[in-house]
Amino acid sequence: MEVEFDELLEQVDGHHFWLTYLSDATRPRSRIGIHLAIFAEPFLSMVLSGEKTIESRFSRNRCAPYGEIDDGDIILLKEVAGPICGLALARRIWCYDLSTEPIDRIRHRFGAAIRADDEFWSSRADALYATLIELDAPASIAPVGCDKRDRRGWVSLRSRQMAFDFA
Template sequence: MAIEYDTLLEQVEGHDFWLSYLSDALQATSGVGIHLAIFAEPFLSMILSGEKTIESRFSRNRCAPYREISDGDIILAKAVAGPVLGIALARRVWYYDLGTEPIGRIRDRFGAGIRADEEFWSSRSDALYATLIELDTPAAIAPVNSSKRDRRGWVALRSRQLSFDFL
């Protein structure tokens, strides 16, 4: 799966923070992770407008982004069956094992930032794991194509854990 990073850099011109942060993150020595996250509406628009400040991913298995995203990583926001339309910073990340942390407690603490309705919460009642990500500095960008064709909702394009610096 490919993202044209040069094209991505062109699309963040005019966003001073993102031009600098992304340029640094794309250096071979950077430890910043880069993630591709798929969003349906209205959540994509809510993220890009800054209205949705917490992204949540619930699952029955330990799958991305669980234990794969870290504070300071970059999230590329891709529309379902569409291009990358935005970028956001993972300001802070929390992981939960829902066998020990009740989902109701997560809803009470993060629900306002997640911006989800009752149906959303009901549909996650059988989840075993949760990843919550505080989003910062969201920015809409001109569309950037991605060759992603599978059904995964989250892909670590470059994991912080896979970055090594050998001398």
């Protein structure tokens, strides 16, 4: 999978914060993680408008973003079967092992910010792990192509544990 970071930098040119932050993140020795998150509507629009302030990812296995995302990391927002069309900053992260943390407690504490309905919560009843990400500074950008062909809903392009050179 390939993301054109030069093209991404061109698209954030009008966003001073994102131009500076993304430029710093793409330097070879940067400790800022970069992640690609796939969103369906209406959740993508809710994130970009700032209406949805917590992104949640539930799984039966310990997979990304669980344990791979950190405060200050960049999340590239990609539309299902579409381009990257936005960015958000991971402000705070919570990782839960649902064998010890009841999902109902998570729903009570974060449900309004996650913006999910009863069907969403019931469909996650068999999850064993949850990652919650407080989102900040969401920004829409002109579409940037991304050659992603697998079914993963989250890809860590560079987590803080990975040594990755964008050069």
